[in-house]
Amino acid sequence: MSQLRPSDVVVIGAGVVGAACAHFAARAGLSVTVLDRGPVAGGTTGAGEGNLLVSDKGPGPELALALLSLRLWAELAERRDDFEYEPKGGLIVARTEAEAAAMAATAAAQRACEVTAHTVDAARLPDYEPHLSRAVVAGTHYPQDAQVQPALAAASMLRADGVRLHTGVSVTGFLRGPDERVVGVRTSHGDLAAGAVVNAAGTWSGEVAALAGIALPILPRRGFVLVTEPLPPIVRHKVYAAAYAGDVASDEADLASSAVVEGTPSGTVLIGASRERVGFDPSFSVPVLRRLAAQAIELFPVLAGASVLRAYRGFRPYCPDHLPVVGPDPRAPGLLHACGHEGAGVGLAPATGLLIARTLTGERPDVDLAPFAPTRFAEVAA
Amino acid sequence: MTDETDPAPLDRSGDAGFHLTVDGRRIPVEPGQTVGAAMLAAGIRSWRTTRFAGKPRGLFCGIGVCFDCLVTVDGTPSLRACLVTARPDDEVTTT
Amino acid sequence: MSDETGRGIGHDSGRDTLHDLVVVGAGLAGLAAAVTAAGFGLRVAVLDANARAGGQYHRHRVDRPPAWAPLARLHTVEHLAEHRVWAVERGDDHFTAHAVAGERDGVAVTVRGRRLLLATGAYDRQLPFPGWDLPGVFTAGGAQALLKGNGVAPGRRAVVAGTGPFLLPVAVGLADAGVRVLAVVEASRPTPRAVALAPHSPARVVEAAGYAAALARRRIPYYTGRAVIAAHADGGALGSVTVARLDADWWVRPGTERELACDTLAVGYGFTPHLELAGQLGCASTPDGFVAVDTRQATDLPGLYAAGESTGIGGAQLSEVEGELAAYAIAGRTPPKALPRRRARLTRFAVGLRALYPIRSAWPSWSDEDTLICRCEEVPRGRIADAARHGADDVRSIKLLTRAGMGWCQGRMCAEATACVLSDVLGRPIAAPAPTRPIAVPIRLGDLAQGAS
Numbered sequence: 025m026s027q028l029r030p031s032d033v034v035v036i037g038a039g040v041v042g043a044a045c046a047h048f049a050a051r052a053g054l055s056v057t058v059l060d061r062g063p064v065a066g067g068t069t070g071a072g073e074g075n076l077l078v079s080d081k082g083p084g085p086e087l088a089l090a091l092l093s094l095r096l097w098a099e100l101a102e103r104r105d106d107f108e109y110e111p112k113g114g115l116i117v118a119r120t121e122a123e124a125a126a127m128a129a130t131a132a133a134q135r136a137c138e139v140t141a142h143t144v145d146a147a148r149l150p151d152y153e154p155h156l157s158r159a160v161v162a163g164t165h166y167p168q169d170a171q172v173q174p175a176l177a178a179a180s181m182l183r184a185d186g187v188r189l190h191t192g193v194s195v196t197g198f199l200r201g202p203d204e205r206v207v208g209v210r211t212s213h214g215d216l217a218a219g220a221v222v223n224a225a226g227t228w229s230g231e232v233a234a235l236a237g238i239a240l241p242i243l244p245r246r247g248f249v250l251v252t253e254p255l256p257p258i259v260r261h262k263v264y265a266a267a268y269a270g271d272v273a274s275d276e277a278d279l280a281s282s283a284v285v286e287g288t289p290s291g292t293v294l295i296g297a298s299r300e301r302v303g304f305d306p307s308f309s310v311p312v313l314r315r316l317a318a319q320a321i322e323l324f325p326v327l328a329g330a331s332v333l334r335a336y337r338g339f340r341p342y343c344p345d346h347l348p349v350v351g352p353d354p355r356a357p358g359l360l361h362a363c364g365h366e367g368a369g370v371g372l373a374p375a376t377g378l379l380i381a382r383t384l385t386g387e388r389p390d391v392d393l394a395p396f397a398p399t400r401f402a403e404v405a406a
Numbered sequence: 407m408t409d410e411t412d413p414a415p416l417d418r419s420g421d422a423g424f425h426l427t428v429d430g431r432r433i434p435v436e437p438g439q440t441v442g443a444a445m446l447a448a449g450i451r452s453w454r455t456t457r458f459a460g461k462p463r464g465l466f467c468g469i470g471v472c473f474d475c476l477v478t479v480d481g482t483p484s485l486r487a488c489l490v491t492a493r494p495d496d497e498v499t500t501t
Numbered sequence: 502m503s504d505e506t507g508r509g510i511g512h513d514s515g516r517d518t519l520h521d522l523v524v525v526g527a528g529l530a531g532l533a534a535a536v537t538a539a540g541f542g543l544r545v546a547v548l549d550a551n552a553r554a555g556g557q558y559h560r561h562r563v564d565r566p567p568a569w570a571p572l573a574r575l576h577t578v579e580h581l582a583e584h585r586v587w588a589v590e591r592g593d594d595h596f597t598a599h600a601v602a603g604e605r606d607g608v609a610v611t612v613r614g615r616r617l618l619l620a621t622g623a624y625d626r627q628l629p630f631p632g633w634d635l636p637g638v639f640t641a642g643g644a645q646a647l648l649k650g651n652g653v654a655p656g657r658r659a660v661v662a663g664t665g666p667f668l669l670p671v672a673v674g675l676a677d678a679g680v681r682v683l684a685v686v687e688a689s690r691p692t693p694r695a696v697a698l699a700p701h702s703p704a705r706v707v708e709a710a711g712y713a714a715a716l717a718r719r720r721i722p723y724y725t726g727r728a729v730i731a732a733h734a735d736g737g738a739l740g741s742v743t744v745a746r747l748d749a750d751w752w753v754r755p756g757t758e759r760e761l762a763c764d765t766l767a768v769g770y771g772f773t774p775h776l777e778l779a780g781q782l783g784c785a786s787t788p789d790g791f792v793a794v795d796t797r798q799a800t801d802l803p804g805l806y807a808a809g810e811s812t813g814i815g816g817a818q819l820s821e822v823e824g825e826l827a828a829y830a831i832a833g834r835t836p837p838k839a840l841p842r843r844r845a846r847l848t849r850f851a852v853g854l855r856a857l858y859p860i861r862s863a864w865p866s867w868s869d870e871d872t873l874i875c876r877c878e879e880v881p882r883g884r885i886a887d888a889a890r891h892g893a894d895d896v897r898s899i900k901l902l903t904r905a906g907m908g909w910c911q912g913r914m915c916a917e918a919t920a921c922v923l924s925d926v927l928g929r930p931i932a933a934p935a936p937t938r939p940i941a942v943p944i945r946l947g948d949l950a951q952g953a954s
Binding site: 248290314 | 590781893894895897898907908909911938952
């Protein structure tokens with residue numbers, strides 16, 4: 025391994041969020057070193073579907089972040105051709121009139137916030153998704169929703185000039201200067217001085233923050249994804265049940281699961297999405313896999329005959345209020361956080377990276393960081 | 407699409423034998439043979455092309471591990487020809 | 502119960518029955534264990550993906566079962582043929598095996614047992630070379646399965662290549678089926694003296710010598726220190742292979758290449774164990790990547806046993822002995838003293854034999870940038886090398902960045918080769934990770950959804 029060299033910025037974590045922070049900081053002229061104890065995209069990024077969604081977000085700070093991110097992803101995809109970017113659009117479907125009414129109300133509120141949402145009645149649904157179950161009563165089409173292959177996207181962003189990547193390096197502590205300022209990191213491969221350190225360790229960000237004596241309430245929320253055999257195009261959009269947005273926001277510890285189905289450029293169909301709070305339990309649950317399969321077939325009956333080749337598991341990093349933590353931490357000057365994006369890390373990564381870069385260069389962020397402040401949990405913890 | 411050569415040389419006992427069809431062509435089968443073995447015995451060495459390069463594929467591992475020999479039998483796609491026991495009048499379709 | 506074709510009774514079996522023992526795999530180890538345990542009065546279910554019991558070694562045509570005692574006692578166990586086990590789970594006091602019955606029309610089957618024995622076996626390891634994806638190239642085990650299970654010869658003019666003693670019965674089997682076997686091409690150099698020095702089990706040495714004589718009788722040349730380094734197409738299928746001499750590290754000796762016209766190549770470089778189910782349960786493994794068991798064939802998980810090739814490549818006799826030993830342990834009986842002694846002797850021999858046929862490091866030099874490593878996703882060596890140069894330095898990262906190992910076979914054919922190519926590019930050893938496949942074999946979504954709540 026090449027020598028660790030002092031840099032303007034050290035980013036902890038080579039997932040998609042860390043990659044985006046490194047990328048935009050480097051583009052702002054800073055020298056960046058990215059450290060990861062594992063490989064690139066070895067954590068939640070590599071276990072994600074790569075969703076870039078506005079459809080599942082109601083008006084609020086996360087939606088603002090998502091809209092900025094969507095623009096940045098499109099721009100990144102134009103600059104670089106080394107990752108799959110598919111602006112395929114999302115389709116939310118309702119199976120009851122009550123679901124349809126709730127879906128319509130959400131769409132109306134989103135339209136007031138730069139989100140394009142087209143109501144699709146049952147008769148026109150086959151034009152969008154020919155294989156969709158006829159039991160669906162209504163849909164909403166979100167043309168802004170898109171998808172990237174997350175591992176390729178992370179690797180692509182890390183290839184920017186000015187970014188040095190060291191995998192297999194664990195951060196074991198922080199170097200503190202006068203006034204307890206963070207001036208670098210201790211690692212398994214020696215100390216590394218830096219002007220600032222960004223904690224982008226995803227689901228493990230709480231552990232990293234603890235090394236600086238700081239509490240960050242980031243916990244894992246387990247999810248499974250089923251992957252089918254390569255198929256001819258069956259599913260055109262990201263299609264999901266209206267109940268999904270409710271699952272995302274739910275605070276249930278128990279299993280929440282609703283169908284999320286989408287095709288990929290390689291022909292496989294990805295099927296999610298389950299959410300369980302079971303800590304870092306690595307086991308696979310047969311009942312959850314069965315339920316995901318049943319829910320996908322409910323939306324697309326034709327999938328019953330398709331083979332599932334594999335399943336994978338990830339741990340989404342979530343905060344109690346389901347918002348990420350982005351920005352400088354006044355409890356440890358010199359340390360910034362970019363973590364806690366739950367299941368939206370890929371979607372929110374570029375905006376997070378840009379906002380971190382703006383903060384590092386002393387510019388005004390494009391989105392107000394207050395809702396994402398690392399200290400907002402203080403009273404909860406107290 | 408199938409790619410054919412001369413039939414393999416073993417004797418065909420044929421007493422209890424039956425036939426299946428491959429894209430409409432009748433080939434003989436001995437009881438207990440897999441669809442893949444029957445096709446190979448009829449000189450059919452490949453029956454699938456790969457998704458990207460369009461290369462021909464047929465039997466490789468022969469024991470259900472490699473999935474090279476996928477075939478459609480009686481309308482059911484993605485079956486491993488090396489594992490599926492042939493039945494009388496099976497209709498095999500290749501791509 | 503099984504009828505004469507060995508076909509299991511299928512899905513009405515045992516959803517609510519708690520068996521004393523569930524065995525996965527009806528090969529040498531699994532079936533020996535099953536019928537031995539049944540002989541002790543245990544209620545045993547055996548799930549197997551094949552249509553007929555016997556595994557790879559005793560694979561047979563439908564009306565021609567080999568004279569192997571456990572096969573004759575198949576009726577003493579519940580034999581669930583054509584049952585693909587895709588997941589196993591461990592409960593408080595029992596194990597659950599989730600299977601799909603029937604290759605064509607899947608039926609979800611759940612079988613529960615107080616004890617679980619994994620006897621999942623192994624398959625031929627492959628070292629990719631240019632043209633290994635041509636029709637007419639078979640794994641050595643695949644060529645043998647065609648002969649033994651179907652009475653079908655894979656072609657007319659064959660070359661048998663790779664490394665290990667298994668190449669010999671494959672060559673003899675092909676020749677006896679009327680195939681003209683042009684050569685057995687053995688990459689290692691197991692000199693007769695080295696074979697003679699292999700520890701213990703004179704029987705196996707005699708067996709090896711017997712195959713040597715059998716090859717000679719059939720006028721099949723046996724070349725050592727050589728390999729098939731390329732296969733060439735004639736039309737859409739195999740037309741010839743290039744055989745070359747290797748040095749001690751398996752670099753090709755320049756100028757030694759020669760072409761042999763053939764329509765069939767049977768190739769295998771030892772064996773890779775099936776470890777998916779063991780991996781799902783998370784039991785301990787040995788440093789060289791097999792399921793770790795004690796002298797009773799017990800794993801480190803209470804109630805979980807393993808036997809046969811998935812605990813170490815040791816051949817037919819050892820597999821059967823291990824199966825019997827497992828049955829004694831599971832039934833709580835003391836085995837006759839000869840049995841553990843026999844296993845110890847066979848194990849020493851297997852270790853000695855494996856040492857004669859190691860895979861050497863330079864084999865990736867046989868391939869070029871365009872040679873496929875991952876057959877399913879058609880990922881060539883050059884793309885893997887590119888990803889490695891961009892910082893992907895483990896097999897999982899290579900998979901995420903190139904799709905190598907993401908296809909139908911889920912890396913069974915390519916994971917070890919990918920690790921070797923990575924090692925070659927990076928100049929340091931990279932190990933293939935233990936497989937983590939929560940869905941051990943592909944299953945139709947509709948079959949998976951059966952029983953969903």
